[in-house]
Amino acid sequence: MTSILIVGAGAVGALFGSALARQGAQVSVVCRSDYEVVSREGYDITSPLLGNHRFKPHQVFREVAECKTPPEFLILTVKVLEGVDRAALIRPAVGPGTVIVLIENGIDIEGEIAAAFAENELLSGLALVGVGRGAPGKVDHQMLGQLNLGRYPEGPSAAADRLAAMFNAGGIGCKVTENVVGARWQKAVWNATFNPVSITGGMLDTAVMLGTPESTAFIRRAMQEVCAIAAAAGHPMHPKLIEQLIEGTRAIPPYHTSMALDYKYRRPMEIEAILGNTVRAARKHGVSAPILETLYALTKMIEARLSAAS
Amino acid sequence: MTSILIVGAGAVGALFGSALARQGAQVSVVCRSDYEVVSREGYDITSPLLGNHRFKPHQVFREVAECKTPPEFLILTVKVLEGVDRAALIRPAVGPGTVIVLIENGIDIEGEIAAAFAENELLSGLALVGVGRGAPGKVDHQMLGQLNLGRYPEGPSAAADRLAAMFNAGGIGCKVTENVVGARWQKAVWNATFNPVSITGGMLDTAVMLGTPESTAFIRRAMQEVCAIAAAAGHPMHPKLIEQLIEGTRAIPPYHTSMALDYKYRRPMEIEAILGNTVRAARKHGVSAPILETLYALTKMIEARLSAAS
Structure with a gap:
């Protein structure tokens, strides 16, 4: 069973995580602000695409460092903001074989992660999705729900193909690109x-x-x-x-x-x-x-x- | 006694009108929104430059057409807005000898007035003043209070000199320019x-x-x-x-x-x-x-x- 850790599991992370869990992956989340509710009840997701359902992660962590076993895929869905050191944030959970996946907005956002984890495969992903957080633990998926994924900086990737297949099986249309930049x-x-x-x-x-x-x-x-x-x-x-x-x-x-x-x-x-x-x-x-x-x-x-x- | 009509006597018009009245001009105003208060009590002006005082216009009109005797100077202080025909607004009060004075913001705002009143002298004026309207009839002069005035489109003007002298005598520093554009x-x-x-x-x-x-x-x-x-x-x-x-x-x-x-x-x-x-x-x-x-x-x-x- 593929182990996946979602870091920054807000609305986007929860929705995509639930799709991966649906098709059989072992999905854990790091979720700071909604930790209490999510660790107790999971996410309450309303979605026209995946249906209304409850997503109970395998494990819910408050901090990355609580995750003692490095996942096969670490998916980062936090915002890219000045003053937020994303490499330091994920470092405790990155193992030698962990594939790091960025599902984040922006241009030139991969460089610092690629430099910090030169030995790890890095996938860069673009989400096209309208999803918001209502009350704590509530995820309101409004429209769309697609991913575009590829190896950074370019080229084919068996890991990208594998993750895309899981997304597609879970209900999220995911395309693999060899030119993610x-x-x-x-x-x-x-x-x-x-x-x-x-x-x-x-x-x-x-x-x-x-x-x-x-x-x-x-x-x-x-x-x-x-x-x-x-x-x-x-x-x-x-x-x-x-x-x-x-x-x-x-x-x-x-x-x-x-x-x-x-x-x-x-x-x-x-x-x-x-x-x-x-x-x-x-x-x-x-x-x-x-x-x-x-x-x-x-x-x-x-x-x-x-x-x-x- | 010089007759002056101020059209659009909001804060700027009231302040400048009061300065002209102080030095002896016969200043009337067209004042729509505060008509009731102003016609009864005049303007209540607080000003660090002119002192706190009450300004009782010679006549207070609700509409320009109520002014039956064309003034020597018609000073327009309304905003320059799309859909507001300023020429039509002032036409009822413009006589053959009336000098039209625009004290308004913007670039290229004189052309339509110059075209509509080709026989009248047109002065263009720039106010540098911080003044606001409080309650109806209340004028709160906060800072500055200067005018720059000149014949449109250019050149010397005895009328500009005369009006500037009145402003200066009334306490508002007014410079005449031969290049008002x-x-x-x-x-x-x-x-x-x-x-x-x-x-x-x-x-x-x-x-x-x-x-x-x-x-x-x-x-x-x-x-x-x-x-x-x-x-x-x-x-x-x-x-x-x-x-x-x-x-x-x-x-x-x-x-x-x-x-x-x-x-x-x-x-x-x-x-x-x-x-x-x-x-x-x-x-x-x-x-x-x-x-x-x-x-x-x-x-x-x-x-x-x-x-x-x-």
């Missing part, structure tokens, strides 16, 4: 645009951001900057990607980005992982990205205002 | 930058906007765009202007821009007059202004969100 750039075209725009002026939902021809043209220009950076970084995007993303966003009901929800609930925002690293890649490759630079300056001011107010 | 561009370097930035992310005050080296560098780059547009429009700015504005802003206590206060109190914002016209001038003159274009797109989204919510 390119996939991350592709996701950044949406993420590095809609996320920062959504937190300017209070909270803007996707319907407002695509509400007029002018606003749509603006979003398009911002996305073009991300595409130019991605191309300079060696990952040219498909010429139709931007229109597909805009049409795809229009096709689903208006919604708030993850950054907008973090803003609303005064949670830390992944500005650096999602936007700051994108801007730094632009600077590194000499690509002009004035819209993203502006959004970056504005979101950092917002962050400063919120932290001054808290 | 250039003065307007100079003001836009501050206004078109700090105003829109201040309403992104809720409300940012000047201390947050100049809070870090990065944010200050961003403000500086935005100001450089305004300077480039101004230069292309024939009004090169002094090379030290930007640093003077930044230092000057740092030198006074943190405060909220007029647009931030409008945002806070859900009042219409002068996005088009302050920023939209600046961006359109950039496009017209072929000047690249990606930061201002971004701020314009974002502020229009904010406006759309607020109007959808109201």
Whole structure:
């Protein structure tokens, strides 16, 4: 039985963990904030994809160090935030054969983990899922639920194939890519645009951001900057990607980005992982990205205002 | 006795009107929202510059059309907003000899008035004043209180000299300029930058906007765009202007821009007059202004969100 440890088992981690457990993996979780409820009752998950069900992890830990047996897969689903040393966080549970899996947002988020665990295989994963946490231990899966997974920095991986097969068997569509960095750039075209725009002026939902021809043209220009950076970084995007993303966003009901929800609930925002690293890649490759630079300056001011107010 | 009609006598109009009345002008006002109180009791003004006093206008009108005798000076202090036809608003009170005076924010705000009243002398004025309205009829003058006035589009003006002398005699420092369009561009370097930035992310005050080296560098780059547009429009700015504005802003206590206060109190914002016209001038003159274009797109989204919510 495959042993899996999910570190940072919030809504995303719990949902994906439950899918892996359903198909027979031994899934344990490290879960700090909801520890009491989850260790007693597990997660109460409502999901149109997996059905409403209760997910009882094999073991529930409050700290990574409580996990004495290194898992075969350690899946990290914590936010990528300044001041959070993810390598130090997972180190106590990483064994020689542990495959480390990052299911996290952002650009250039793998480097520090790859450097810290040079001997371990590292998989990088992108989730496309709308899922939130209600009360402690309650997971509300609203829409989507797909994964894109690949060896970092590139190439085929038997471990990725194996994990993907488990996800698929458990009900979460999971594709394996040999170019996960390119996939991350592709996701950044949406993420590095809609996320920062959504937190300017209070909270803007996707319907407002695509509400007029002018606003749509603006979003398009911002996305073009991300595409130019991605191309300079060696990952040219498909010429139709931007229109597909805009049409795809229009096709689903208006919604708030993850950054907008973090803003609303005064949670830390992944500005650096999602936007700051994108801007730094632009600077590194000499690509002009004035819209993203502006959004970056504005979101950092917002962050400063919120932290001054808290 | 010089007859003066102030149209849109909110805080700015009342304060400046009271200064003119103090030195002997016959000042009437058109005042819609506070009509009841003002017609009965006048304005209750607290001012460190003019002292705390009551200003009883010669006549108080609810509508411009009630003013049957055209004044020598018609001073317009209403906001410049989309959908507000200022020419139609003042037409009933404009006589053949009436000098029209705009004391309003923004860039390129004179053209429609100049076209509508081609035979009248038009003065354009910029106020540097911190003044707000408290309860109806209450005017709270907080700081500054200066005017910059000149014939539109340029050149000397005996009427400007006369009006400035009255302001100065009444306690409001007023300079006459022969290049008021250039003065307007100079003001836009501050206004078109700090105003829109201040309403992104809720409300940012000047201390947050100049809070870090990065944010200050961003403000500086935005100001450089305004300077480039101004230069292309024939009004090169002094090379030290930007640093003077930044230092000057740092030198006074943190405060909220007029647009931030409008945002806070859900009042219409002068996005088009302050920023939209600046961006359109950039496009017209072929000047690249990606930061201002971004701020314009974002502020229009904010406006759309607020109007959808109201």
